[in-house]
Each structure stands twice: as structure tokens, then as C-alpha cells.
Amino acid sequence: MARIETPRPIRGTQDIFGDEQRRFARVLEAFDHVRRLYAFQRVDLPVFEDTQVFARSIGETTDVVSKEMYTFEDRGGDSLTLRPEFTAGVCRAYLTQGWQQYAPLKLVTSGPLFRYERPQKGRYRQFHQIDAEVIGAAEPAADVELLAFADQLLHELGIAEGVTLQLNTLGDAETRDAWRAALVAHFEQHRGELSEDSLVRLDKNPMRILDSKDPRDRAIADAAPDIDAYLTSEAGTFFEKVTKGLDAAGVAWTRNGRLVRGLDYYRHTAFEFVTDRLGAQGTVLAGGRYDGLIESLGGPATPGVGWAAGVERLAMLLAEPKAERIDAVIVPMGEAAEAQAVTLLADLRRFGLAVDMAYKGNMKRRLAKANAMDAAFAVILGDDEIAKGVASVKDLIDGTQQEVELDAVGDQIRGGLARHGRGAMEGWTLFAPADFFADTPSQ
Numbered sequence: 001m002a003r004i005e006t007p008r009p010i011r012g013t014q015d016i017f018g019d020e021q022r023r024f025a026r027v028l029e030a031f032d033h034v035r036r037l038y039a040f041q042r043v044d045l046p047v048f049e050d051t052q053v054f055a056r057s058i059g060e061t062t063d064v065v066s067k068e069m070y071t072f073e074d075r076g077g078d079s080l081t082l083r084p085e086f087t088a089g090v091c092r093a094y095l096t097q098g099w100q101q102y103a104p105l106k107l108v109t110s111g112p113l114f115r116y117e118r119p120q121k122g123r124y125r126q127f128h129q130i131d132a133e134v135i136g137a138a139e140p141a142a143d144v145e146l147l148a149f150a151d152q153l154l155h156e157l158g159i160a161e162g163v164t165l166q167l168n169t170l171g172d173a174e175t176r177d178a179w180r181a182a183l184v185a186h187f188e189q190h191r192g193e194l195s196e197d198s199l200v201r202l203d204k205n206p207m208r209i210l211d212s213k214d215p216r217d218r219a220i221a222d223a224a225p226d227i228d229a230y231l232t233s234e235a236g237t238f239f240e241k242v243t244k245g246l247d248a249a250g251v252a253w254t255r256n257g258r259l260v261r262g263l264d265y266y267r268h269t270a271f272e273f274v275t276d277r278l279g280a281q282g283t284v285l286a287g288g289r290y291d292g293l294i295e296s297l298g299g300p301a302t303p304g305v306g307w308a309a310g311v312e313r314l315a316m317l318l319a320e321p322k323a324e325r326i327d328a329v330i331v332p333m334g335e336a337a338e339a340q341a342v343t344l345l346a347d348l349r350r351f352g353l354a355v356d357m358a359y360k361g362n363m364k365r366r367l368a369k370a371n372a373m374d375a376a377f378a379v380i381l382g383d384d385e386i387a388k389g390v391a392s393v394k395d396l397i398d399g400t401q402q403e404v405e406l407d408a409v410g411d412q413i414r415g416g417l418a419r420h421g422r423g424a425m426e427g428w429t430l431f432a433p434a435d436f437f438a439d440t441p442s443q
């Protein structure tokens with residue numbers, strides 16, 4: 001028989017399992033928790049859009065649009081792109097769904113994004129972000145609220161230590177034009193020393209030279225003029241309100257005058273939360289104000305501000321997460337017991353307990369499974385128990401064992417969990433009422 005080759009996974013994709021999966025889940029749980037505290041609504045959007053959604057808003061000369069997008073023609077001949085970021089799609093939805101009526105709108109989303117990049121630690125072709133946006137709010141208070149949200153999330157995750165909020169302003173249109181001219185004049189003097197990439201940027205988007213990682217550009221970029229001398233009084237006042245608001249809200253920040261963002265649409269506030277714990281991939285959360293983006297998508301002038309954070313990078317910073325535990329394992333010995341165990345298992349789960357069944361091997365092996373799953377109880381069903389209509393409930397924490405009527409097993413375990421101060425499903429609302437078990441006719 002011909003050997004069948006198993007297809008390989010795609011380069012830069014991940015199969016997220018076990019410890020990594022728990023880290024991921026922890027990030028998403030904390031994000032959902034904090035977004036509720038800040039009264040942000042969740043939206044879920046398509047993973048692909050008309051290519052124009054990204055090309056027009058992000059900017060044709062950016063790395064993302066010029067070389068990282070997964071763009072393809074579908075069977076109908078339309079050019080589609082797998083989303084490389086969230087903001088453009090959120091703004092597209094805001095316009096096409098008529099969400100203007102809800103402005104200012106505070107939204108979050110999360111999920112997979114796609115960029116054709118060289119895969120390495122903390123950098124994938126399918127990666128994941130959490131994302132928060134405020135659309136339709138021109139006030140600096142919106143920037144402050146988003147930054148406080150981000151800051152609280154990092155604290156909630158226990159990774160705020162060693163992470164710094166770096167803040168800058170990119171000014172308004174007038175500021176940008178004046179600063180841009182000054183930057184061009186400065187970089188023109190060093191034309192011969194700049195990297196090839198930066199020579200292209202010099203013509204198309206000189207601000208991005210400031211962000212260059214190429215060692216040939218660094219000294220020249222560091223000597224470039226600051227934006228501060230070119231800030232209009234409106235832009236200066238705006239930035240001051242943001243920094244005052246952060247101080248008032250107790251959010252620590254530092255100024256980084258070199259910080260520009262990789263996408264073209266940013267205005268005024270730009271920021272990154274940066275750590276030195278992840279080597280070259282040190283930005284864990286980044287964003288800014290994007291007044292102008294919605295106009296580039298054909299909408300009316302609409303202010304917006306937002307951030308996104310890489311879930312993989314946040315997950316890597318987390319301390320070892322606790323393994324998921326269960327409340328009980330049922331151990332049936334013999335055929336009659338196995339039949340009885342099916343009913344008991346279903347009843348206990350409907351009662352809101354996390355329970356698994358240990359089918360395989362001798363008693364010792366089955367109890368080992370209960371321990372491996374960090375169960376608090378083993379419910380043993382053998383021929384003796386079946387004859388008496390009971391189960392032996394073994395408390396795996398204090399070692400005691402008791403025979404309990406079948407329809408009292410749920411309450412017995414509940415009581416034990418309360419005594420030990422643990423329950424696998426704590427914090428969950430029960431679908432079934434607490435007295436469900438007592439009302440269920442046992443066969």
C-alpha cells in the first residue's frame with residue numbers, strides 16, 4: 001500500500017494546546033472582565049474584507065500593506081484580504097452598519113489576524129490580538145479611558161511589572177506638515193548614509209524613519225528634530241489634557257519623542273506598552289488616535305482612538321497558569337456499575353459539578369487518573385454498592401470515605417467542596433437550579 005504523507009502545518013501558524021491554551025484563555029478572560037468594568041461592548045467581525053478596507057486606511061506604503069497582507073482573488077474575481085489588523089474592519093462596520101447612531105461607541109474585539117512575516121519567537125503568520133476602540137469621541141478623555149483600560153488589564157494579568165507606557169503625540173494635520181518638512185530637511189542632509197528602506201520612506205513617509213530598526217539609520221533618526229517645536233497650540237493642549245488625565249487616573253507613563261506608529265492613520269496620541277522581557281519583540285500593546293481613518297474609507301469626518309495587543313506576547317509574559325481541575329471522578333468496577341455510572345455522571349454534571357469517568361485499568365490506575373486531573377472526590381461504584389443502591393464517595397483531599405445514597409452524591413460532593421473551599425466551576429451560574437439533583441428521578 002502506498003504510504004500517505006500527512007500534510008505539514010503552515011509555516012507561522014500555531015496549534016495551541018495545554019499550558020499555552022490556558023495562558024491564552026487567561027488573557028481573553030481577563031480582557032473580557034476588564035472591558036465589562038469599562039463598559040465596552042464586544043463585536044465580532046469577518047476575518048476577511050474587501051482589500052480596499054485595508055489598502056486605503058492603513059496606507060499603501062506601510063509594511064503591512066506593501067508586503068505583509070494575505071490578499072487573494074476569490075472565485076467571483078473579487079480581491080479579498082485576510083485581516084492584518086482590527087481597526088480598519090471595525091471602522092468599515094461602523095460605516096456600513098449605521099453604527100454612527102450609537103456614537104461615541106466603545107467596542108472591543110479579539111481573534112486571529114494574518115500577516116506574511118518571517119516567523120520567529122513571538123512573531124507568527126496567524127497571530128491573535130485583543131483590541132479596543134472608541135469611535136466618535138474627539139475628547140482626550142477617550143484616550144485616557146483607553147489607556148487606563150490597557151493599564152488595568154496588564155495589572156489584572158499580573159504582568160504590569162517591567163512594562164512601561166511610552167507616550168507621544170503626532171500632532172494635528174498642521175503640526176504634522178511642519179514637522180514633516182523639518183524631518184525631510186534633516187534626513188536629506190544624510191541621504192548618503194540612510195538604509196535603502198529609509199530612502200524609500202524619505203519620499204513617501206519620512207516619519208517612519210524615526211521608527212527604523214536598521215543600525216545605519218539609528219543615529220540619524222535619534223538626531224532628528226522633535227515634534228514639540230512644531231506643535232500647534234491646539235495639538236499641544238490636547239496632549240497636555242491626555243497626560244494630565246493619565247496622572248489623575250493614576251496611570252504611569254513616560255514620554256518617547258521618537259515613537260511613531262507603523263500605520264499611516266495615526267494623529268495626536270500614539271503609545272506603546274513596552275517590556276524588555278521579550279527581546280526584540282518588546283511591544284505588547286500599542287495604539288493611538290486615528291482621526292482621519294474613517295474619512296479615508298469614504299465616511300464623514302469621525303474621530304477615533306484605539307489599541308491592540310498581541311495575545312501571544314501577553315501570554316508569554318504570564319506566570320505559569322493553574323491547570324484546570326475537576327470536582328470528581330467516577331470509578332465504576334464491573335458491567336452493572338458502568339451502566340449505573342452513566343446515569344450518575346449525567347446527573348452530577350447537570351447538578352453543575354465538573355466530573356469525568358475513569359474506565360480503564362485497575363482501581364489503583366483509576367485513582368491515579370483522579371489525582372492527575374486534580375479531582376477532589378472519587379465516586380466508586382462496585383457490585384457491593386450497586387446491591388445497596390449507594391456509592392462510596394472518597395474525599396481525595398482528607399482521605400475519608402463514606403457510603404452515600406445515589407441521589408445524595410451531588411450534595412455530598414458539594415458539601416465537601418465547600419468545606420475544602422474549592423470548586424472547579426466557581427464563579428459560574430448554574431443552568432440547573434441548586435435542587436436539581438434532588439428533583440431528578442433516579443432510575
Ligand code: ATP
Nearest residue numbers: 117122123124127262283284285286308309310313
Ligand atoms: P512589530 O513592530 O513587532 O512588527 P507592529 O507595529 O507591526 O509590531 P501592530 O500592528 O501595532 O504591530 O500590532 C500590535 C501588536 O500585535 C504588537 O505589539 C504585537 O504584540 C502583536 N503583533 C504584531 N504582529 C505580530 C505577529 N506577526 N505575530 C505575533 N504578534 C504580532
Ligand code: MG
Nearest residue numbers: 063064117262
Ligand atoms: Mg510588524
